[in-house]
Amino acid sequence: MKFTKIPLATINRLSVYLRVLEDLLEDNTDVISSERLARHCGVNPAQIRKDLAYFGEFGVRGVGYRVVDLISQIKEILGLNRTWNLAMVGVGNLGSALIRHGNFIKHGYVFAAAFDIDPEKVGKKLPNGLIINHVDELEEVVKERNIHIGVIATPASAAQSVANQLILAGINGILNFAPVQIQVPDCCHVENIDFTIKLDSIAYHLSTNF
CATH class of the missing domain: 3.40.50.720 (NAD(P)-binding Rossmann-like Domain)
Structure with missing residues (x-):
């Protein structure tokens, strides 16, 4: 998967989101809102939505993100679905x-x-x-x-x-x-x-x- 003109700061934040999501998954969190994810990551919800919007549509409006799916999607974006x-x-x-x-x-x-x-x-x-x-x-x-x-x-x-x-x-x-x-x-x-x-x-x- 290749994207162009993605700010380096966005790539760095995706790594932070991924680490937090993996910890949440270990705590048996199935679904998380952008507001709650933002609190865990130390950013505002609009920033998370903006960062993810570079790569497509994620989550369900009014519901949030399925943690396991978002982990998989971010890993694919970052090229981490391999060794x-x-x-x-x-x-x-x-x-x-x-x-x-x-x-x-x-x-x-x-x-x-x-x-x-x-x-x-x-x-x-x-x-x-x-x-x-x-x-x-x-x-x-x-x-x-x-x-x-x-x-x-x-x-x-x-x-x-x-x-x-x-x-x-x-x-x-x-x-x-x-x-x-x-x-x-x-x-x-x-x-x-x-x-x-x-x-x-x-x-x-x-x-x-x-």
């Missing part, structure tokens, strides 16, 4: 923690490969059963295991080089945890995750309260 194979590059403290995090598998993201350059790490088995490969094997392993998304958790100095390797291996989606903005061609989508930027935002809001 996505991930490759971790950089198996230090952060990389190891991310691989162990069960939330990835819960949402259909599976770490299918891991790479490092440290000879003390290469060849070792991770708790999930993965064997750490040397980064020199990246292109071969990526193709063998049908990797879709690369995750970078290397030092900043190595991040751009790793991104280049991932792109050459055919990876067009990168999640970058290294504290540097990497550059990629237009065919590739990269999300840079810098925790200090988020902390800066928190510090700003705390400072304005004094």
Whole structure:
């Protein structure tokens, strides 16, 4: 399913809606109104209706949304009605923690490969059963295991080089945890995750309260 000119903020909110809906389903909620869903998501009902309207008609007027149906529809919109194979590059403290995090598998993201350059790490088995490969094997392993998304958790100095390797291996989606903005061609989508930027935002809001 492909849609054009959808605001990034809308895509981000769809992910929030999905997480909330999945929690509601676990609590045996069958039907929910846009007003109640909005309260759970921290937005207003009009925003939810506007976001969903980009993709068609959902729910029943005066009744609300069937939770299981809306979950299915949002997953289809986001491309989450399938499994996505991930490759971790950089198996230090952060990389190891991310691989162990069960939330990835819960949402259909599976770490299918891991790479490092440290000879003390290469060849070792991770708790999930993965064997750490040397980064020199990246292109071969990526193709063998049908990797879709690369995750970078290397030092900043190595991040751009790793991104280049991932792109050459055919990876067009990168999640970058290294504290540097990497550059990629237009065919590739990269999300840079810098925790200090988020902390800066928190510090700003705390400072304005004094």
